[in-house]
Amino acid sequence: MTQKKVEVIPATKRSVHNGGQLKVQSNVRVAAYCRVSTGDESQQTSYTTQKAFYTNLITNKPGWRFAGIYADEAKSGTSREHREDFNRMMADALDGKLDYIVTKSISRFARNTVDTLNCVRQLRQQNPPVGVYFEKENIDTLDATGELILTILSALAQDESRSISDNIRWSIQKNFQAGKPKVDLNRMLGYDKGANGEWVINPEQAKTVRYIFERYVCGQTANRIAKELNELGRKTVNKKNWSASSVLTVLRNEKYVGDIEMQKTITKDFLTHRSTINKGEAPRYYVENHHVGIIDRSTWDKAQTMLYEKPSKVGDSVPAQKKKRGYTGSPFGNLVCGAVLEHGERAGKECGEGFFRVTYTGVATGYTDDRSLAATGGDTDIYLEKYAYAYPVWRCKQKMGKREGEKPRQNGTPDQKLYCREKHGRLSDAERKAANERCPSESIHECALEQSFMEMLYRLKRDYEKNHEASEISTLFQKACEQMYQQMKGNSVSVERLETLDAQIKELGEKLQETIGRQVTAMRDAVLEQNLELNESLAEGNITLDEIDSDIRNGLTGNDIGTSFYHADYEEGSEIEAYASLAKDIRQRIESFRKEKETLSQEQGALTVMKKNFDLFIACLKELPEQNAAGMPLKVNGLDVQGSLFRDVDGKPVDGAIASLNRGRLKMTPERIAEAPDLLHFEKGIYCAFMKKGTVKGDIVLYETNFGVTLPTCGNQRTLTSFLGFKKCSLDGLVTLVDAPYRVYDNTVQYRRYLRSKAKREQAV
Ligand SMILES: [Zn+2]
Structure with missing residues (x-):
């Protein structure tokens, strides 16, 4: 067996001088890469300083040839998108124009592990390999053990990036709580940015916004409105033609009434910085009267109730129900x-x-x-x-x-x-x-569900208008709020607690960085020591190459250096192990604090949402018409199950009023029509906007609202004949008295042919 010469690097302190493959070469083409964050004055100066420093360093080193400075000003470290010089440098390196890149630190190079490692590996695979030297961490990627340390440190850098991402997100959240939104007014129709950053109404664009709302509350569809706008030659904020969806976007934008809902989108992935719709992962904040609205509140409220939004369905978690067609689109x-x-x-x-x-x-x-x-x-x-x-x-x-x-x-x-x-x-x-x-x-008949729901709304409306704060709905809501408050107190919720948590997380984060730094130093020392021992033993002939663990051996030969580090055993009670367990402990504590913080913020957000929903619901009640389309005062009466006895909205029988109006046998006098109860127009929008769930218990449905109150309706078991004798007013003002069951659903009457009995007999023969 031939003795193979193993090359290890015995230096305890590595640098570009003695590190890696390049130590024997001269005339090394070295470039520097630096990057600073913008918006930070101290960073700005360091940008100039860094450039000068590296130019000086490279030109003065014997054997080094200055190959240029690449510098980027980056907004945030996580994304490479705006790093032109970085990309240029990578291209030059892969083109064989560079041998070495010197940079300040891993976090200045690329801030996520995958990115850093990909670049470094790509560079190392070149022939000859291109190395990167990280000054702060004292890592040379062409050096033994370089890659492992790099992996660890990059992982750290990623943690750092995550915490920065969290910090940014958290500060945005805080700004939102203080009512300071981050809105790009250039991309919003109707508003311009004033000299001091305030919101200024753009009169010409505001006309379009008002037009959309006015047409919509008059019953026009989004499709039709888009067509009209295009005919009028109006354009969207992006100078494009209008479409139904762009009209709907305007209708749903609460900024037009002067409010602002914040954190509609959140940055979940700190690597890509991509925003996704906040589906309740983070609290949303609603600030009323944040700026001057373009639309008055009553128009806004009406438009919102008319906007059809599907309520969550029972069994929505079943993924098979993706396509919603036909009855599945019904609010019930x-x-x-x-x-x-x-x-x-x-x-x-x-x-x-x-x-x-x-x-x-x-x-x-x-x-x-x-x-x-x-x-x-x-x-x-x-x-x-x-x-x-x-x-x-x-x-x-x-x-x-x-x-x-x-x-x-x-x-x-x-x-x-x-x-x-x-x-x-x-x-x-x-x-x-x-x-x-x-x-x-x-x-249950659908029409009974619709009618009873509307009867409930009118009952609440009349009660609220009469008793205001003392009304049933207000009292119930007060209770719901108190309950929510108690629940929050039970979790010792307070603003101070949130602040304490913030401080604790920050402090632990710093401690974690420090601990891992020590751990890495200890690991590096251990590996170098191990290498040294092995090398000495080999040189002294105490062991042969075959006796060395193959992994280690592989790690010490060829281009694939440094892998031995992965297999370094941490002895129990060793320094490394102590730091590792300490780091693990700190991580766990940070994680539990983060979770608590999340829960607290969500609860605070939930109360705000609850209040907003309640206010909107009251606004909807107030907007319910008191007259039908024919201008007659609405008679909102309940009926008992058989439809034989009129009851008022409180469920009390109306004296002497018997619903014997049957099958059109009663003469329709104007007085009788005026006295008849109304078959009410079902406000699907209100149902969808506020009713989370309904539990049917016989004649009663208990509706859970999205403002924490449960509301009962009654009379759900009524049949079609129960509505005989009701008056029905179409949208063009035509009033009819319901005198046959099919009139309740008169749109769906079809004509059919049946064989006469004689023809049937003949067919049978
Ligand atoms: Zn059942």
């Missing part, structure tokens, strides 16, 4: 069944399952005629013409046979399909019994 998808189960393992507990929507069809008896049949040339001897109406009903999924562990499907399970045909008598008694044992809940 957030209802859950509150029926108490009577059978099975969960007997005595609430069902808790979601609802699904099914459309039944009914034949409108007494409304047959042959005109349509005759007009289309149908044979009236064979066919009979009838009208059918469709009405949506909500049913519990559990009752309909949702199977264990099965995802809810768009079109229902086979059992559900079967049950949906029940109207036609295709469900056997046994099947019906099984369904009732699964869940005893009843189906």
